[in-house]
Amino acid sequence: MKKSTLLVRSLVSVTTLGLVLGACTSTSGETDDPAATQAGDVSSGTVPGSVLRVNWGGFPESWAPGAEMEAGFLRVPYENLVASGPDGEIVGVLATSWEETDEALTLTLREGVTFHDGTPFDAEAVKVNIETIKNTPGPYAGPFQVVESIDVVDPQTVRLNLSEPTPSLLTTLTTRAAPMASPAAIEAGTIAQTPVGTGPWAYDATASIPGTRLVFGPADGYWGEPVGFETVQLVSIPEDNAATAALVNGEIDLTDTEVNQFSTLDAAGTIERLSYPAIRNNPIFFDRGPGGMFEDVRVRQAACSAIDTEVLAELEPDWQVRTQHFAEGEQGFNPDLQGYPHDLAKAQDLYDEAGNPPVDAEMLATVFNENQMKIYAEQMGEIGMNVTVQSAPPPQYFTEWNSGRYPLGLGGNDELTPFDWYKAWFAADAPGNPSGVESPELKAAADAAIAAGSTEQADLLWSVVTKVIQDEALTCAHVAGEELLAWNAETVTGVAEPSERWETNLVNYRDLRPAS
CATH class of the missing domain: 3.90.76.10 (Dipeptide-binding Protein; Domain 1)
Structure with a gap:
């Protein structure tokens, strides 16, 4: 599952998974409990004994607030304000x-x-x-x-x-x-490995098997509306063919999937699927401070012009090439921007103008983005830049890819607003800007947009910020990916595109019901 961005993949065979889940079945039917409409009793309206078995291919490294975890995990035990x-x-x-x-x-x-x-x-x-x-x-x-x-x-x-x-x-x-x-x-420090939220499902450590299955049972005294499934089980099947086999064989109810699995899924006759926009990623140049190999804007522009995202889209049909981070209709979108179209001659000219300073850069990759990084590294190599890709297990990747140890990196950018995007990656004090460098032009543009608050001018001013970020080639090669979901229509109903935007590995758990 190549684009899953925040997981620790824990290998488990389909045979083992079947043994683990053998006693966990999904019970269908409706309750006649007259208290079914009462909020605060999670079992009211809930099908007794029902289990939703979901595969996102792995588990979070940490459940703590502030840690990077995918929505498919977070939104089971946790709720937002x-x-x-x-x-x-x-x-x-x-x-x-x-x-x-x-x-x-x-x-x-x-x-x-x-x-x-x-x-x-x-x-x-x-x-x-x-x-x-x-x-x-x-x-x-x-x-x-x-x-x-x-x-x-x-x-x-x-x-x-x-x-x-x-x-x-x-x-x-x-x-x-x-x-x-x-x-x-x-305060106890246990939150990283044991999630404790306010949602309708509470983590059940006694029923869980670390690395194989996480079980979330009904939360006593839940304050909200009743949900359909009494229990949610999260399992780990990282390999696409194995996940497809488990879904078709009835060992799981829902999984993320890939385009190359569609023919097998469709042939089963009971499997339905959907896709929704969930992933935005782009390379970012971290070593752009004084003396850095990407200090010169022309070097960054050269690298951006050398990258051909159309090649990625041809190899991975669920990726879409974008000109910028924000989509039309979102604050921060600038209709005048065209990105950096692939132009090898222009890239070479820009690099020559900069004096061909040595670029000997290492990028950290992991299982789900290594191929994409290798494509970009090879393309930058065509103008004389030496970019190598080092593969690491997901925990190391998540900790280090944007830490400043590597001069450039490729990762997900799921920020919904230009303020968040700027504050996360480009402001002088942004956690994703280890160089601590911000141009006077960018700071002035951002300060003006922030000062505009929610006035009519704010949209225009944030689009100016987006333009400065592109002109300075702080990042480029924007692509957007689809999250692909498949589920067994004989065991679960109500699957739809989630209302949360740009969140990976997510389904609207609360609206799901056992099929009958």
Whole structure:
């Protein structure tokens, strides 16, 4: 599963998986319980004994807030303060209302919510979570640097004090950057390996088998609406053919998949599938400080002009070539940008103009992006740049690819707003900018866009920021990928494209029901 970006792949054969799951079956049918409409009782309306078996090909390295984990895992035990609704509007989850000003975001919290370990969900819990995310190295930390301090006004009211206008902060709170975890588990340090959230399914360590199966059973006293499946099991089948066989044979109910599996899936007759846009990635030049091999903008532009993303799209048909990070209709999109079309002669001229400074760069790759990196490295080599690709296991890759140890890297950029994208990768203090270098032009453009807040000028000003980032070739070679899902229609219904945008390995768990 080549594009799965934040996983530790734990090998398990289909035979072994079948033995593990043999006693775990999905029970269909409806309940006649008159309490089925009562929120707060997760078993009401839930099919007793029903089990949803899902494969995302691996498991998170860490479940802690601020760690990079894919949405398919995070959104089982965890909930956010707010969520993205079907039409893109922001709706309340653990927060019921909010007030935004240029100086602060004040949230009113839902009463009567507890974490799976019994810890109360309150303003202090929100404070601990936001501070943990802010202080955890990684791209999620960047957008939260704007939070100067957090006031616990009362148990159900929390105020995030801002250093500058940040109208995109609510959007950030809808994403996988900001799950709410038990502050007791965070303080104890156990949260990394044992998730403790407020969602309808709680982690069951006794039923789980590390590296093979993670079991999430019904959370006692869940505050929200009832869900269809009593239990969610996450399994690990990293190899595409094996995952397809497990789905067709009835050992799992749903999996991510690849285009090369479609013929086998379609032949089964009971398998349905869908795709949705979930992945945006692009190489970023990290070593662009004084004396760095990518200090000269012409060297970066040369590398960008040498890369031919159309080659990638031909080899991987579910990749789409993009001119920029943001899509039309999103803030930050600039209709005048054309990216860096492949032009080897222009690339060579730019490199020659820069004096052909030696580029002897190493990129860190892992199982799901190594081929893509090798294509780009070979293309940059055509103008005399020596770029090598070092393969590493996922845990090392996630820790080091953007740490500054490597002069350039290729990774996912799932930020939804230009403020988040800028703060994560390009601002002088961005976690993804280890050089600490930011041009006066970029800072001026970003400062103007931030100062515009939510005024009519903001969209235009953020599109200027996008243009400066492209002109300076801080990143390039933008591509977007589809998440491909397949499921057994005889065991599960309700699968649809999730309302969350640009999140990988995700299905709308709460809307799924056992087929009958």
